[in-house]
Amino acid sequence: MKERELPLVALRAFAVAARSDNLSAAAEELGVTHGAVSKQVRSLEDWLGQQVFTREGRGLALTPYGKVLAERLSQSFRDIDAACQYVRRHRSKAVLAVEAPSTFAMYFLMPRLKRFETRYPNVAVWISTRMTGQTPDVSSNDLLITRGNTDRVGSHSKGTTALFEENLTPVCSTELLKKRPVRKPADILKHxxxxxxxxxxxxxxxxxxxxxxxxxxxxxxRFDHMFVAMHAVREGFGSIVAPREFFPGQAQWKLRCPLPGLAVRGETYFANPTLRADPRHVDRFVDWLKEEMKR
Structure with missing residues (x-):
């Protein structure tokens, strides 16, 4: 069923009537006449092919179908109200929608994001993730983070900025390193x-x-995707070669690079603003990403 086919006015009238003592009280809350509410309820019953109220003396009682409908509508209207209140509360805050590869989002972006939000409290960053092989969603996002070839973004981007080139090195859980230390390259073969x-x-x-x-x-x-394989590393199943940039300094995620100076070059990450993006917020975010790489 399409949304345009839903009798929204009648459903709202019924939802108010269902929680009111009578139709007169519902009419007062809605700011309409008793007859208008009654007409909306009748039209809803005709559309449903079911009665939603039965008469009990001067009052009305919900039928079993009416109870089910009233409960579901009540929750739906609460959800709609919550969504509207959320948007109203953030009407002074801009939203920057960022799509990034799953592993980058989880291990690079998320641990650092609070620093951006502290610096720019008027910008809310909404993150969506993309699996390897998926086409970037240019219509729903302001900024696309890509790894390697940017051909899939193509003419949908305002311009591409190189962020950093991966330095690939073994990554291990701290627990595994306690059991099987890695002091020289050959030691990694114990994992x-x-x-x-x-x-x-x-x-x-x-x-x-x-x-x-x-x-x-x-x-x-062997796993199908990198971010799944990283979970296995965290659980101590073994070690993996991953970007050193995701695990700087401290043993973040209880993971560590035991031989950080021995690395091979991987692919480059790029920032691609889409045509719908506000350049002010995108430029701030990209500049912040570059700063984070220098930390």
Whole structure:
């Protein structure tokens, strides 16, 4: 059923009548006549093909169908009211809709976002995530963060800004490192090596850089997406090659880069403002991202 087919005026009249003592009280609340409310209720019953009220003396009682409808409408109108109140409360706050790859959003953006909101309290950042292979949603977002090729954004962007190039290095859970420390490159082979289908060849490239030749991959854990594989790393299933930039300094997420100086280059991340974006807020956010990379 399409929204335009819903008798919204009649549904609102019924919802008020259902929680009122009688139609006169409902009419007073709605600012209309008793007859107008009665007419709306009758039209709703005709549309539904069911009675929603029965007469009990001078008053009205809800039928079983009327009770179900009243409960659902009451919750729906509360949800609508809450949504409207939320928007009204934030009418002085701009919204910046940002779409980013899932792993970037989880491990780079989210841990740092409070710093942006503290600096710019009048801007609310709404984040949506994109899986590898998905087409960027240019119509619903102000800024698209992409990794590697930006062809999918194409002419929908106002301009592209390079943010940083990945430095790929092993990432391990702190618990796993306590059990099996990594002090030199060969020590990483004591860990099960976790791989992701969306980032093939990372381990091979790093092992080559580390001077470890002819390592045979067998067994271990392989996942379809990087952010799922990262959960396995956090649970101590093994180690993975991931961007060093996601795990600076402290053991964030209880994860650590045991050999941060030994890394191979990955792909570049780009910021792509869409045609609908307000350049003031996008420029602030992009400049802030660049600052975060320098920390």
């Amino acid at each position: 099960p090596l976790i791989t992701s289908a969306t980032r093939p060849g990372h381990w091979e490239a790093w092992l080559q850089e580390a001077g470890i030749r002819d390592y045979l991959f067998e067994g271990g854990h």
